[in-house]
Amino acid sequence: MAQKRVVVGLSGGVDSSTAAACLVTAGYEVIGLTLWLMPGKGQCCSEGMVDAARICEQLNIPHHVVDMREVFQGQIIDYLVAGYGQGVTPLPCSQCNRWVKFAPMLQYAQQTWGIDRIATGHYAQITYNSLTQRYELRRAVDRTKDQSYFLYTLNQEHLAATLFPLGGYTKAQTRELAAQYGLATAAKPESQDLCLVESHGSMSAFLDRYVAPQTGEIVNQRGQVLGQHQGVHHYTVGQRRGLGIAAPEPLYVLALDAPRNRVVVGYRQEALAPDCRVDRLNWVSMAPPTTPLAAQVQIRYQAPAVDCWVIPADENGVMVQFAEPQFGVTPGQAAVLYQDDVLLGGGIIQTPSDKSPGW
Numbered sequence: 001m002a003q004k005r006v007v008v009g010l011s012g013g014v015d016s017s018t019a020a021a022c023l024v025t026a027g028y029e030v031i032g033l034t035l036w037l038m039p040g041k042g043q044c045c046s047e048g049m050v051d052a053a054r055i056c057e058q059l060n061i062p063h064h065v066v067d068m069r070e071v072f073q074g075q076i077i078d079y080l081v082a083g084y085g086q087g088v089t090p091l092p093c094s095q096c097n098r099w100v101k102f103a104p105m106l107q108y109a110q111q112t113w114g115i116d117r118i119a120t121g122h123y124a125q126i127t128y129n130s131l132t133q134r135y136e137l138r139r140a141v142d143r144t145k146d147q148s149y150f151l152y153t154l155n156q157e158h159l160a161a162t163l164f165p166l167g168g169y170t171k172a173q174t175r176e177l178a179a180q181y182g183l184a185t186a187a188k189p190e191s192q193d194l195c196l197v198e199s200h201g202s203m204s205a206f207l208d209r210y211v212a213p214q215t216g217e218i219v220n221q222r223g224q225v226l227g228q229h230q231g232v233h234h235y236t237v238g239q240r241r242g243l244g245i246a247a248p249e250p251l252y253v254l255a256l257d258a259p260r261n262r263v264v265v266g267y268r269q270e271a272l273a274p275d276c277r278v279d280r281l282n283w284v285s286m287a288p289p290t291t292p293l294a295a296q297v298q299i300r301y302q303a304p305a306v307d308c309w310v311i312p313a314d315e316n317g318v319m320v321q322f323a324e325p326q327f328g329v330t331p332g333q334a335a336v337l338y339q340d341d342v343l344l345g346g347g348i349i350q351t352p353s354d355k356s357p358g359w
């Protein structure tokens with residue numbers, strides 16, 4: 001029987017190295033592929049490519065590098081800078097997964113080698129539901145490492161072609177496996193943050209490179225001026241630290257009013273939202289619902305999933321009604337919908353109409 005072939009996305013970290021080693025052990029013919037996303041330190045950068053090359057040498061598999069810096073600049077950096085400029089806090093990882101990683105990797109694997117299977121070191125699982133005839137994306141066994149939230153942008157074609165060899169392992173088991181395989185990356189430290197943050201030192205340092213500082217007012221909901229800021233892009237809804245305003249009770253960012261260059265702050269109680277509108281939906285494990293749906297929603301990576309009703313609104317989006325009002329519902333971040341461990345779909349949280357620019 002012909003050997004099964006797979007292209008593994010290698011970032012130079014321990015997870016993707018171990019995923020590749022598992023597939024070699026399972027008898028696959030494995031090709032390592034690293035996407036060159038940006039210069040500098042950290043994974044996804046030039047430095048990670050060297051570690052990825054070392055792993056391929058160790059596993060005795062070929063290693064290829066594809067220069068994706070232009071795509072990354074257009075799809076991720078420009079998207080982020082535009083979003084921050086408009087007073088939202090975009091989530092780059094889920095966009096990156098679809099538009100920079102999975103779709104291009106699959107295309108490259110098919111066109112270059114005629115291979116229609118890819119793998120990554122993500123912590124998530126894929127199963128096939130023969131009743132619905134759809135692939136389902138599920139949370140990883142290790143809930144503390146589960147990365148399904150960042151994968152809500154994938155479609156059926158991607159799921160059909162993808163293997164997540166680590167989805168059934170805990171992170172500790174992955175490290176043990178990496179040590180057993182003697183991988184050069186076995187003891188490599190975890191990436192602590194967004195790759196962009198790692199490569200630039202901080203999100204502020206990254207944004208300062210692209211967005212000019214612009215002094216503006218920090219106001220409360222009544223429009224009283226409480227302080228000054230250096231640019232709305234330095235703030236996120238729900239943020240408490242770094243406001244530099246003395247108040248009897250802690251103040252939180254409630255909204256970013258980019259057109260008026262204002263940061264609106266208030267007390268915690270004012271930062272609770274009963275619902276949010278979610279647009280640009282991608283339904284993964286089910287067809288788009290046409291009637292209200294009981295589900296759980298996760299509004300941030302590693303936030304708990306909370307009970308909600310998903311109410312179809314129009315062709316662009318849904319209203320998500322939380323069972324309990326939620327704190328820090330942040331426009332630009334993803335609202336990802338689950339039923340137990342099955343990821344149904346997700347989309348982008350919109351600015352509430354009563355807080356949209358001009359109010």
Ligand SMILES: Nc1ncnc2c1ncn2[C@@H]1O[C@H](COP(=O)(O)OP(=O)(O)OP(=O)(O)O)[C@@H](O)[C@H]1O
Pocket residue numbers: 008009010011012013014015016017033034035036037043044045101119120121122191
């Ligand atoms: N530049 C890249 N080129 C190819 N594949 C990549 C690249 N960056 C990430 N991946 C793939 O996406 C997976 C998840 O990436 P993520 O950035 O979340 O890193 P991670 O969980 O720290 O994993 P790792 O330890 O492998 O870096 C990786 O395991 C890898 O398979």
